[in-house]
Amino acid sequence: MPKLVNSVPKYRKHRASGQAIVTLNRVDHYLGPHGTKVSKDLYDRLIAEWLQNGRQPQLQVDDGITLVELCAKYLKFAKSYYQKNGECTKVTPAIKAALKYVLAGRAEEPAASFGPLALKTIQSQIVAAGKSRRYANDHLGRIKRMFKWGVSEQLIPPEVYQSLATVSQLRPGKTTARETPPVMPIDEAVVTQTLPHLPPIVADMVQ
Numbered sequence: 001m002p003k004l005v006n007s008v009p010k011y012r013k014h015r016a017s018g019q020a021i022v023t024l025n026r027v028d029h030y031l032g033p034h035g036t037k038v039s040k041d042l043y044d045r046l047i048a049e050w051l052q053n054g055r056q057p058q059l060q061v062d063d064g065i066t067l068v069e070l071c072a073k074y075l076k077f078a079k080s081y082y083q084k085n086g087e088c089t090k091v092t093p094a095i096k097a098a099l100k101y102v103l104a105g106r107a108e109e110p111a112a113s114f115g116p117l118a119l120k121t122i123q124s125q126i127v128a129a130g131k132s133r134r135y136a137n138d139h140l141g142r143i144k145r146m147f148k149w150g151v152s153e154q155l156i157p158p159e160v161y162q163s164l165a166t167v168s169q170l171r172p173g174k175t176t177a178r179e180t181p182p183v184m185p186i187d188e189a190v191v192t193q194t195l196p197h198l199p200p201i202v203a204d205m206v207q
Contacts, residue, residue: 020043115160116166123136147161
């Protein structure tokens with residue numbers, strides 16, 4: 001029976017190993033134990049990137065630092081850099097949340113193999129999860145900054161960050177991502193009531 005042009009390779013069980021498997025362009029990709037959420041998430045990610053690349057395999061890089069190693073090094077840097085009064089700021093938890101998207105199903109892959117299609121797939125996943133446009137843009141910015149840092153530390157080739165920089169942020173009216181309510185100015189009466197409780201310098205700044 002002829003193969004349908006629009007068919008998508010199936011999530012299957014490899015009987016000999018018990019692992020889940022998918023075949024893309026005659027290359028088998030093992031996804032982990034069959035039936036697990038991790039294997040299904042990896043299948044969804046591989047299919048999404050394969051479709052975005054015109055049903056062609058992506059170029060793979062076989063050596064160099066892995067994504068999980070790059071993320072670990074960057075997170076260590078972030079914890080020491082984003083500090084105030086000796087404690088980590090809210091920036092670090094936000095970075096950790098963004099890096100979870102990077103590591104989902106691809107932790108052991110070479111960092112140099114992470115390209116624009118992988119970043120666009122993460123962008124689509126964030127939108128599909130119902131997150132706001134601003135949330136998606138903020139996370140993509142954090143991911144790009146990690147790769148920029150990796151280049152500055154000579155951990156990955158410059159072209160890796162350069163290629164990721166070509167992925168644009170989501171723009172208003174050009175995406176299905178939801179918009180967050182605009183931040184409105186505080187009522188002047190509230191400001192007036194608050195001023196007496198502020199330190200003199202801060203009160204002068206507010207005024």
